[in-house]
Amino acid sequence: MRRRKTGKTAKRKKETDTVKEKVARMLEIPEEIVSDRPKITTVGRKEVFIENYRGIIEFTNEIVRINSNYGIITITGKNMKIREITNEDIIITGDIDNIDYVV
């Protein structure tokens, strides 16, 4: 993992369990509901679905960089498009090669 110095980089949180998450685990509620950790789902190599993101930093056909509370998620590939983007989630499609956390 490389460290990139970018002005836009979010304040990096230490990934420790918050009180909210502990309570959620105790009550057996799915953690992603209460936590602010990003959830990344990939379907094959064509589709990446990211929840709990904070914003996009860079978007080209070859690279998409997405800011999250725990670092920048960098997705590299070819012919990448954003199929849908809302406040909570983003769907990226294309021929995906790599999904990286850049801290």
Next chain:
Amino acid sequence: MFLIRLWHYLKGYVIIIVSGFAVEKFINICTRRQILLWDIERTGPAEVTMKMSIRGFKNARSAARKSGCRVRIKAKKGLPYLLSRYRKRKGFVAGLVAFAVLIYLMTSIIWSIEITGNYNVSKEELMKQLNEMGIFRGASKRSINPKYVADKLMLENRELAWTGVEIKGTRLIISVKEGIEPPPVIPTDQPCNVVAKKDGIIISVRAKNGLAKVKEGDTVKKGQVLISGVVESIHPEFGTKYVHALGEVLARTWYEVKREVPVKKINRIRTGLEWNRYAVYFLDFKIRLPSGNNPFELYETNILDKAPVIMNRFKLPFGLIIEKYYELKEEEQVLEPEEARELAQKMAMDKLSEIVPKEAEVVDRQMQVFTSEGKEYLLVTVECTENIAMQQEIGGN
């Protein structure tokens, strides 16, 4: 996916090209403002194409200013734009609406009333009753309650055994079944006789009440008393007792039909020539289209009604009538004796099936050919067993 696309299409969207160096910032501002973006694609070094809802686009201007991007509309898609294009063509829209309304109105009206299955009750009579109920051609479909109409028709016409009322599109179909009207029933507390319905030879008498006046082997005439309701006592001091005579009297009856055996038969054959007469109609107004005079002397016609029927249900009140005239020629055919007799027999049988009552059991059938005044006749005699008992008031005819 398809549903989402359909939803976008119905709500309308714009395809925009955003150019600038901070396109990502524009996207972020838009998402933060709850503007839905989709199909974002980079089309150049400083250019991104995306789709956005109409509502979102109104807010996107300030987002563009904030991010220093330029927004151009590439295309407007969706139903709202399609509609706004047609909004200018007022006549077209008015026509569309008028068409829909007209179709709706036309199909919510009864355009034809069909009555089937009636023999003794005339169509006119039934029509009159329907009119009184407020059912006529042009009446609203919604005002008709088929069940009520059926009940009312049943009540008003004793002859009807069953009535079905059905609305099929714009047609009102009334199918009736006529029953046989039962003979007048004499109340059981009233004395009566049992008389013969027709001539015959008695096979058996079963008197359930009253005094049998005939016995097996007797020949009876129509109207003759078979079981008397007047019971005279052996002892005159008791006087005469009147009872409600009841019973079953089986008798042998005969029916005969005479038919001439034809020598020749005239066949009418279509020559193959035909000629059409056309007419158009709207409701009851019929306009004959000029089509000349019928060129045939001998012809048969076939009338075709070419009314537009939508989906087999909605018959519209106008259409084209084609009267087809087929030319005929007569050909005489001299019949072979065999054939001629067969023909005569067929005619006689047809007649017999009309006159022999259904409840009679046919026991024997005889055929006889005889000649009289140079013509040949066929006589068919049918022997039946049937109940000839019929109740009749005492002293009546």
